[in-house]
Amino acid sequence: MKPLPDALQKLVGESVDAIDTPALVIDLDAMERNLTRMADFAKKHNVRLRPHAKMHKSAALAQLQVQAGAVGVCVQKISEAEILAKLGVLNIYVSNEIVSLSKLERAALLASGLAERGGKLSMAVDSLEGIDGLAAALEDALAACVDVYVEIDVGQGRCGVTTPTAALTLAQHVHQHDVLRFAGLQAYHGKAQHLRSAAARRDAIERAVEQVVRVREVIEAAGIPVDLVTGAGTGSMVHEAASGVYGELQAGSYLFMDADYAANERDPAQPAFEHALFVKAQVMSKSADHVVCDAGHKSHAIDSGLPKVHVLAGGDAVAQTFGALEFASGGDEHGILRGARLPPLGEAIWLIPGHCDPTVNLHDYLIGVRGGLAKGVVERIIRVDTRGALT
Amino acid sequence: MKPLPDALQKLVGESVDAIDTPALVIDLDAMERNLTRMADFAKKHNVRLRPHAKMHKSAALAQLQVQAGAVGVCVQKISEAEILAKLGVLNIYVSNEIVSLSKLERAALLASGLAERGGKLSMAVDSLEGIDGLAAALEDALAACVDVYVEIDVGQGRCGVTTPTAALTLAQHVHQHDVLRFAGLQAYHGKAQHLRSAAARRDAIERAVEQVVRVREVIEAAGIPVDLVTGAGTGSMVHEAASGVYGELQAGSYLFMDADYAANERDPAQPAFEHALFVKAQVMSKSADHVVCDAGHKSHAIDSGLPKVHVLAGGDAVAQTFGALEFASGGDEHGILRGARLPPLGEAIWLIPGHCDPTVNLHDYLIGVRGGLAKGVVERIIRVDTRGALT
Numbered sequence: 001m002k003p004l005p006d007a008l009q010k011l012v013g014e015s016v017d018a019i020d021t022p023a024l025v026i027d028l029d030a031m032e033r034n035l036t037r038m039a040d041f042a043k044k045h046n047v048r049l050r051p052h053a054k055m056h057k058s059a060a061l062a063q064l065q066v067q068a069g070a071v072g073v074c075v076q077k078i079s080e081a082e083i084l085a086k087l088g089v090l091n092i093y094v095s096n097e098i099v100s101l102s103k104l105e106r107a108a109l110l111a112s113g114l115a116e117r118g119g120k121l122s123m124a125v126d127s128l129e130g131i132d133g134l135a136a137a138l139e140d141a142l143a144a145c146v147d148v149y150v151e152i153d154v155g156q157g158r159c160g161v162t163t164p165t166a167a168l169t170l171a172q173h174v175h176q177h178d179v180l181r182f183a184g185l186q187a188y189h190g191k192a193q194h195l196r197s198a199a200a201r202r203d204a205i206e207r208a209v210e211q212v213v214r215v216r217e218v219i220e221a222a223g224i225p226v227d228l229v230t231g232a233g234t235g236s237m238v239h240e241a242a243s244g245v246y247g248e249l250q251a252g253s254y255l256f257m258d259a260d261y262a263a264n265e266r267d268p269a270q271p272a273f274e275h276a277l278f279v280k281a282q283v284m285s286k287s288a289d290h291v292v293c294d295a296g297h298k299s300h301a302i303d304s305g306l307p308k309v310h311v312l313a314g315g316d317a318v319a320q321t322f323g324a325l326e327f328a329s330g331g332d333e334h335g336i337l338r339g340a341r342l343p344p345l346g347e348a349i350w351l352i353p354g355h356c357d358p359t360v361n362l363h364d365y366l367i368g369v370r371g372g373l374a375k376g377v378v379e380r381i382i383r384v385d386t387r388g389a390l391t
Numbered sequence: 392m393k394p395l396p397d398a399l400q401k402l403v404g405e406s407v408d409a410i411d412t413p414a415l416v417i418d419l420d421a422m423e424r425n426l427t428r429m430a431d432f433a434k435k436h437n438v439r440l441r442p443h444a445k446m447h448k449s450a451a452l453a454q455l456q457v458q459a460g461a462v463g464v465c466v467q468k469i470s471e472a473e474i475l476a477k478l479g480v481l482n483i484y485v486s487n488e489i490v491s492l493s494k495l496e497r498a499a500l501l502a503s504g505l506a507e508r509g510g511k512l513s514m515a516v517d518s519l520e521g522i523d524g525l526a527a528a529l530e531d532a533l534a535a536c537v538d539v540y541v542e543i544d545v546g547q548g549r550c551g552v553t554t555p556t557a558a559l560t561l562a563q564h565v566h567q568h569d570v571l572r573f574a575g576l577q578a579y580h581g582k583a584q585h586l587r588s589a590a591a592r593r594d595a596i597e598r599a600v601e602q603v604v605r606v607r608e609v610i611e612a613a614g615i616p617v618d619l620v621t622g623a624g625t626g627s628m629v630h631e632a633a634s635g636v637y638g639e640l641q642a643g644s645y646l647f648m649d650a651d652y653a654a655n656e657r658d659p660a661q662p663a664f665e666h667a668l669f670v671k672a673q674v675m676s677k678s679a680d681h682v683v684c685d686a687g688h689k690s691h692a693i694d695s696g697l698p699k700v701h702v703l704a705g706g707d708a709v710a711q712t713f714g715a716l717e718f719a720s721g722g723d724e725h726g727i728l729r730g731a732r733l734p735p736l737g738e739a740i741w742l743i744p745g746h747c748d749p750t751v752n753l754h755d756y757l758i759g760v761r762g763g764l765a766k767g768v769v770e771r772i773i774r775v776d777t778r779g780a781l782t
């Protein structure tokens with residue numbers, strides 16, 4: 001593995017003040033509390049946890065999740081799986097469809113590589129072509145058997161088949177291939193995660209569960225056991241976990257928590273996840289009615305809204321969630337801050353990103369801080385191993 | 392310099408069909424026509440061109456622009472300047488404010504490095520603290536003199552001072568430091584670029600020009616010559632160029648053209664820039680009423696809107712601008728496509744990104760294609776050298 005850049009290596013052991021801006025910073029204490037809360041939650045509900053590594057994109061954090069009881073991780077791209085496998089993550093589920101020949105060949109290679117090391121590759125499918133292509137690639141490469149989940153669309157309106165009959169056809173088709181094992185159903189309702197009202201999320205997952213049950217009945221009536229239903233994200237997981245139908249949770253954002261998930265009305269059953277991911281920025285221009293910081297769309301993703309300002313000048317970073325400064329877009333490299341009390345030039349500004357996944361993808365490194373953002377110390381640098389792994 | 396990954400190196404000379412998805416692809420023919428049109432435009436209006444390298448983030452493309460007559464490039468970050476300088480770009484203007492001590496030290500180092508190689512570093516300022524900090528860093532490092540532009544806010548509402556008096560104070564302050572040369576005014580109106588109506592853009596720049604003239608008069612009345620006014624972007628540059636007041640254009644997007652700039656009502660004086668930047672994606676899931684492609688927010692930025700679909704299945708990529716497929720957000724890794732005629736699984740989809748700058752920043756490489764997107768050949772791989780250079 002490439003060594004860390006000097007400037008980052010030197011940062012370890014330094015005060016949080018030494019972190020150059022803009023930078024993506026992890027509050028390690030908060031992250032570890034989130035990790036434990038999630039492990040406890042999964043244990044209590046007797047469900048497996050397979051966190052989505054498309055969020056943190058880091059082998060080190062994947063390993064931390066596995067050590068805390070996760071069965072492995074999900075990814076969305078075969079390139080993410082390849083990189084994480086190389087770095088020692090051995091149980092990987094590509095929870096997404098792949099149809100290109102060259103990608104399927106890579107999947108076959110990866111399946112064998114993981115199997116040789118005692119690991120496993122699993123994949124989602126939603127078409128006959130996808131199933132046949134995968135099987136052919138595995139056969140051509142004399143590759144190890146792959147666990148296959150048939151994706152059903154339970155409300156997301158994206159990938160997956162919509163009827164029990166279509167799901168049965170795919171399950172039977174998987175079943176016919178010796179190199180594939182029909183492992184169950186992929187049933188992820190992404191839209192439900194972001195419904196603000198707790199009741200709306202509960203209703204959406206109730207409908208998803210009903211749909212999963214119908215599909216499962218039809219497939220099992222045809223003599224094919226449905227071993228596992230996998231899905232759920234941080235916003236709705238309390239319902240999937242309590243359903244008795246989902247056996248595996250794919251939640252990822254719980255580890256860092258972003259401003260969008262924090263804006264959801266909290267379900268009483270939801271663990272109290274804390275913000276652990278921040279963009280450290282700096283005030284670099286000051287006018288009569290606003291200041292400008294050095295973090296814009298290239299430092300944080302804005303698909304789920306602009307970041308929230310976490311702490312004011314001189315305040316305690318952890319104590320003051322959502323300070324009185326309002327962040328407005330200043331373009332790719334700037335953020336405009338307004339409020340009754342404007343911080344001075346040079347002041348550090350801590351932002352809570354709107355959406356953690358694509359924000360992490362903008363950075364090569366996460367800077368892990370111990371002891372809080374106000375007075376903490378840099379403990380470790382975590383590489384974003386699969387940043388930009390798109391294929 | 393790091394060698395290219397094998398898979399990319401092997402792509403050179405291959406057909407466009409061999410490009411794995413999602414990938415950022417440059418239509419080199421279109422890009423070169425844009426390059427020439429812009430060079431001709433600048434020559435005709437007798438203004439200098441200093442394109443913004445925050446857009447393409449590539450030393451190779453910066454050199455291409457310099458070969459076509461550009462005086463150098465702009466960047467927004469000192470880290471961008473450092474990387475481009477290392478790769479041979481010698482005339483660099485950081486068109487942005489820097490106040491942090493460590494960054495100013497880096498600027499001083501860079502100023503000397505560039506001067507030794509016959510180049511030059513220029514910087515923007517909008518505060519007394521910024522000026523003093525820069526001067527102190529240069530003096531401490533016994534560094535070369537830096538050209539300094541005082542930024543005035545001509546309507547952007549971001550950085551820069553708002554009154555002639557404030558600008559004069561800063562100009563005088565720059566003038567007092569032996570290590571700084573007051574080089575003129577930075578007067579960039581970002582918001583004007585994206586006003587849809589040609590008349591609205593003309594009016595906005597008319598007001599900006601009036602403001603520049605007032606500021607210049609006040610500064611020159613105090614005995615300080617204002618050698619250059621620099622600013623303008625692709626959306627409004629016809630007006631700055633014709634003003635007789637702006638001596639340098641900073642436009643960057645002209646090289647690639649994105650869907651947002653294409654949505655502007657075209658001014659008759661504007662060169663006919665073509666789309667040259669595309670995300671190649673692939674259909675990987677198909678339902679009754681939509682298909683899903685493998686490109687989402689991690690492949691293209693959405694701050695200026697979703698991408699437009701450039702070409703339909705089997706069509707000619709260049710001939711069919713804005714095909715009949717509609718792109719809807721499918722999250723970080725997916726795009727949802729709807730239309731009367733849905734392409735089959737595996738079909739290539741070409742997307743025109745909403746905003747080129749942050750889209751390029753999501754990728755490590757640009758794949759340059761010669762001969763059109765439908766039947767062209769990969770000619771070269773262009774590294775996104777300053778991707779993720781945030782500090």
